Amino acid sequence: MEHATEKRKRRIPLFLQAVLITLGSYLVYQYGIRPPIPASILFMFMVVTVAAVLLYVSLDDDSLEEFLRPVLTVIRDDRWKIVRWAFMIAIPLIAGWVVYDKTVPKIEPPVTVRSVHPAPPGSINVRGKTYDLRTLENPLRKDTANFTKHVKAGADVYIKNCYYCHGDFLDGKGPYADFINPPPANFQDIGTIAMLQESFLFWRIMKGGPGLPTEGTPWDSSMPAWEPILSEQEVWQVILFMYEFTGHKPRRWE
Numbered sequence: 001m002e003h004a005t006e007k008r009k010r011r012i013p014l015f016l017q018a019v020l021i022t023l024g025s026y027l028v029y030q031y032g033i034r035p036p037i038p039a040s041i042l043f044m045f046m047v048v049t050v051a052a053v054l055l056y057v058s059l060d061d062d063s064l065e066e067f068l069r070p071v072l073t074v075i076r077d078d079r080w081k082i083v084r085w086a087f088m089i090a091i092p093l094i095a096g097w098v099v100y101d102k103t104v105p106k107i108e109p110p111v112t113v114r115s116v117h118p119a120p121p122g123s124i125n126v127r128g129k130t131y132d133l134r135t136l137e138n139p140l141r142k143d144t145a146n147f148t149k150h151v152k153a154g155a156d157v158y159i160k161n162c163y164y165c166h167g168d169f170l171d172g173k174g175p176y177a178d179f180i181n182p183p184p185a186n187f188q189d190i191g192t193i194a195m196l197q198e199s200f201l202f203w204r205i206m207k208g209g210p211g212l213p214t215e216g217t218p219w220d221s222s223m224p225a226w227e228p229i230l231s232e233q234e235v236w237q238v239i240l241f242m243y244e245f246t247g248h249k250p251r252r253w254e
Ligand code: HEC
Pocket: 116, 117, 157, 158, 161, 162, 163, 164, 165, 166, 176, 180, 182, 183, 184, 185, 191, 192, 193, 201, 204, 205, 208, 209, 221, 222, 223, 224, 226, 238
């Protein structure tokens, strides 16, 4: 069988094939897998991929030689001097940078596990008035004639008091947000106000981080208690604004 011993002509040189397969696999692992895989798993996948590629190029002497040819040419052939020098400078630089990047100390707050929405107390006391959180509703929702007025007033309350942390798009990215751990709540996210009752927000806004229950501590929450600053009406107004702006609907009593 003459054609079987004949040297196979490859359309893409073997060395380039190996590089493309390795790069392509990296891109698939990094961007093609949802949810994203952790860096340690990605590293393992890459080790296995590179091992498989090396196995493939060294299946027989011919292919190993073909694979090594461009590498040896760059090392030996003086026409490739510039490329050789470029590699000799780049490789230690990249290695040095990777090691530096891995070892340089980073300023990162420690990760603390906290339950995000603790059970609210049955009732709260704000400036001498008791509110039963199990039945409390936003009274302004009944004042339909003045609804837009209340939402506008709520926007004012928000911009004056809340945007520093919770952001002007209510996405938790206010100017202080980078310095706060745990981070300010992102009200656009369906995991916050969209799944909460308005009475829960009333409690959280009035009592803030200090009012969180003792179980699940430490909270380390910088959310201020607004009861000394905002009136009952202002708190209900800012709650209306938060739902109107994000388009979320408060959870209702079933
Ligand atoms: C100093 C920064 C800061 C300011 C100012 C601030 N907050 Fe917060 N807020 C936080 C942080 C941090 C959290 C997340 C930790 C927590 O739940 O206590 C939070 C949480 C909340 C939550 C709970 C959300 C949830 O999903 O449980 C509500 C509601 C809230 N804030 C409303 C407001 C309102 C309304 C204002 C303005 C009147 C305001 N915040 C001002 C920092 C702030």
